[in-house]
Amino acid sequence: MATPAAELFPPPDQTGNQVASALPSSSLAPRAPIDMRRILALATRASSMVEQIRGRLLAPESRKISPRYSVAQLAVLCGVDKSHVNYRLTKGDLPAGQLTPNGGKREFTLSEARLWARAYRQDKMKPAGQRAICIAVANFKGGVAKTTSSMILAQGLSLRGHRVLAIDIDPQGSLTTLHGILPETEVTEEMTISPLCHGTSQDITPAIRSTYWDGIDLVAAAPFLFSAEFALPARQMSDTGARFWDVLSEGLEPVRDLYDVIVIDTPPSLSYVTINGLWAADGIVVPVPPSGLDFASSAQFWSLLADLGGNLDQQETDGARKVFDFLHILLSRVDQADAASPAVRQWIQATYGEFVLPVEIPKTSVTSNKAAEFATVYDVQKYDGSAKTYKRAVDAYDRFVDLVEESVVEAWRGRGAPA
Numbered sequence: 307m308a309t310p311a312a313e314l315f316p317p318p319d320q321t322g323n324q325v326a327s328a329l330p331s332s333s334l335a336p337r338a339p340i341d342m343r344r345i346l347a348l349a350t351r352a353s354s355m356v357e358q359i360r361g362r363l364l365a366p367e368s369r370k371i372s373p374r375y376s377v378a379q380l381a382v383l384c385g386v387d388k389s390h391v392n393y394r395l396t397k398g399d400l401p402a403g404q405l406t407p408n409g410g411k412r413e414f415t416l417s418e419a420r421l422w423a424r425a426y427r428q429d430k431m432k433p434a435g436q437r438a439i440c441i442a443v444a445n446f447k448g449g450v451a452k453t454t455s456s457m458i459l460a461q462g463l464s465l466r467g468h469r470v471l472a473i474d475i476d477p478q479g480s481l482t483t484l485h486g487i488l489p490e491t492e493v494t495e496e497m498t499i500s501p502l503c504h505g506t507s508q509d510i511t512p513a514i515r516s517t518y519w520d521g522i523d524l525v526a527a528a529p530f531l532f533s534a535e536f537a538l539p540a541r542q543m544s545d546t547g548a549r550f551w552d553v554l555s556e557g558l559e560p561v562r563d564l565y566d567v568i569v570i571d572t573p574p575s576l577s578y579v580t581i582n583g584l585w586a587a588d589g590i591v592v593p594v595p596p597s598g599l600d601f602a603s604s605a606q607f608w609s610l611l612a613d614l615g616g617n618l619d620q621q622e623t624d625g626a627r628k629v630f631d632f633l634h635i636l637l638s639r640v641d642q643a644d645a646a647s648p649a650v651r652q653w654i655q656a657t658y659g660e661f662v663l664p665v666e667i668p669k670t671s672v673t674s675n676k677a678a679e680f681a682t683v684y685d686v687q688k689y690d691g692s693a694k695t696y697k698r699a700v701d702a703y704d705r706f707v708d709l710v711e712e713s714v715v716e717a718w719r720g721r722g723a724p725a
């Protein structure tokens with residue numbers, strides 16, 4: 307069982323940190339100027355701490371493990387009742403799971419649960435011959451829950467039976483970290499979109515890795531991806547025919563048949579890489595917490611996107627102009643105790659109307675506690691805190707995933723029968 311995060315933050319003197327002397331231990335110590343040598347010491351110290359925490363959280367397997375599912379959970383997933391699951395088990399055509407050693411309770415692995423989901427949710431699966439629907443989670447502001455929402459979408463949609471490709475294009479690599487992979491030490495250039503951006507590859511396939519979560523493959527990110535910000539415009543300068551905004555979209559072409567849904571987590575800025583994420587997408591999800599500042603910055607998101615999109619469209623022929631199948635505003639991190647939120651929520655509703663998803667993700671300790679363990683609510687095998695708080699969080703995320711899945715299914719329908 308993973309150790310709770312709270313136990314993993316020992317006071318500095320217990321960490322055995324060798325670089326601690328580079329920093330003053332008390333405010334009374336003489337203050338040396340903070341030169342780059344000391345910043346580097348800080349960097350080393352921070353990344354070694356992250357590595358230690360991860361090592362202990364994931365012990366003894368040193369990689370994340372996905373949860374197992376009860377008959378009751380499987381029944382909900384398949385939209386049937388428990389007795390039906392028990393009846394279907396007698397037919398022997400779907401995985402039977404395993405009985406736990408002591409109580410003899412039946413449990414299913416994630417891959418078994420996904421097979422059941424595919425069997426019972428046929429009407430929501432990708433029709434034969436259709437291509438993956440690509441969703442970018444975006445907002446030029448940080449901390450609005452982009453990465454959390456991306457991971458929730460990848461996990462929730464794969465649990466519902468879909469084959470998901472998760473793509474991290476934020477050099478901070480938070481989505482990569484949520485998959486139990488450390489950007490600083492475990493991600494190489496070939497595992498990222500970097501070769502696409504530098505023009506050394508036109509196909510994303512070599513960057514794809516399987517993950518601890520059956521049904522999610524990952525294209526990782528790491529800090530060196532910052533260099534893509536310079537590489538993309540430089541290519542445009544040397545080759546006027548290059549389309550710097552379409553590099554990711556074109557790299558995805560060979561795999562759009564292989565997946566059902568592609569989820570892209572984007573950086574918190576209007577960057578060349580972000581544009582590629584948006585231009586590769588069929589649908590956008592924009593998480594917006596109901597705070598005045600977040601609302602104001604979301605307004606900038608639209609004007610920047612419209613300006614830029616307008617410019618890019620002028621360079622395209624009629625049929626090639628960018629259109630999205632869907633656009634969803636997600637009220638994220640909604641703090642019930644914040645007196646200002648109802649007012650801001652009304653502004654959001656009045657401004658974005660039908661684009662606002664009919665669900666609110668509450669600000670909850672379940673999400674923040676799990677994030678401290680490099681996990682989400684969907685990684686939980688057994689929640690240690692209040693069952694009511696946990697259920698409230700899971701119900702909201704489930705509804706969010708269901709709503710996005712509806713848009714995905716609609717997008718497939720909208721495309722009609724494939725040629």
Ligand SMILES: Nc1ncnc2c1ncn2[C@@H]1O[C@H](COP(=O)(O)OP(=O)(O)O)[C@@H](O)[C@H]1O
Pocket residue numbers: 447448449450451452453454455480574638639640667668669670671673674677
């Ligand atoms: N519903 C929520 N309740 C509490 N904390 C949340 C919630 N959603 C996200 N967070 C936390 O807020 C921080 C920012 O979220 P993140 O998904 O990394 O945002 P972004 O990718 O937009 O920067 C993270 O620490 C995350 O765990």
Ligand SMILES: [Mg+2]
Pocket residue numbers: 452453454476480572
């Ligand atoms: Mg993020």
